[in-house]
Amino acid sequence: MKPEQWLAQYDEKLQAAAKSAQKTEKALREVGGAASSPDGEITVRVSANGATTGLVLRPGVRDLEPEHLARVIMETTRQAQRDAAAKVVDTMRELVGEGPALEVVKSHLPEGFRGDGADAPLDLEKHRDTRSDEEYFENPPEVVN
Numbered sequence: 035m036k037p038e039q040w041l042a043q044y045d046e047k048l049q050a051a052a053k054s055a056q057k058t059e060k061a062l063r064e065v066g067g068a069a070s071s072p073d074g075e076i077t078v079r080v081s082a083n084g085a086t087t088g089l090v091l092r093p094g095v096r097d098l099e100p101e102h103l104a105r106v107i108m109e110t111t112r113q114a115q116r117d118a119a120a121k122v123v124d125t126m127r128e129l130v131g132e133g134p135a136l137e138v139v140k141s142h143l144p145e146g147f148r149g150d151g152a153d154a155p156l157d158l159e160k161h162r163d164t165r166s167d168e169e170y171f172e173n174p175p176e177v178v179n
Contacts, residue, residue, distance in 0.1 A: 067118025084115040
């Protein structure tokens with residue numbers, strides 16, 4: 035094969051790879067996730083990488099204790115991230131098919147989500163602080179997960 039032919043073929047491969055990368059980038063820019071709390075008072079939107087892009091708190095959240103509100107926001111965010119993860123996996127599956135490339139994508143999803151719906155939502159009641167107000171204010175929680 036002549037060097038000119040080899041360079042032409044190599045250039046075609048590079049152009050095809052660049053076009054594929056642009057298509058993937060565009061598709062992932064359009065992906066996001068959303069979730070609402072069970073009572074519908076909290077809605078969270080996230081980008082493809084799981085970063086929060088929107089948070090809506092409706093008037094009913096005023097009745098929630100701050101700790102419980104924080105937990106519900108965090109769980110709703112996790113649900114939105116699971117939604118985005120599933121959409122990322124579906125989008126990438128369409129672009130690259132099943133195989134090692136898709137497994138790499140899955141391994142880098144937020145919170146270890148694999149986009150398969152197998153992860154269980156957090157049990158908020160199990161994590162609820164049941165101490166009296168007096169105990170709570172004498173020894174408040176330092177971190178809310």
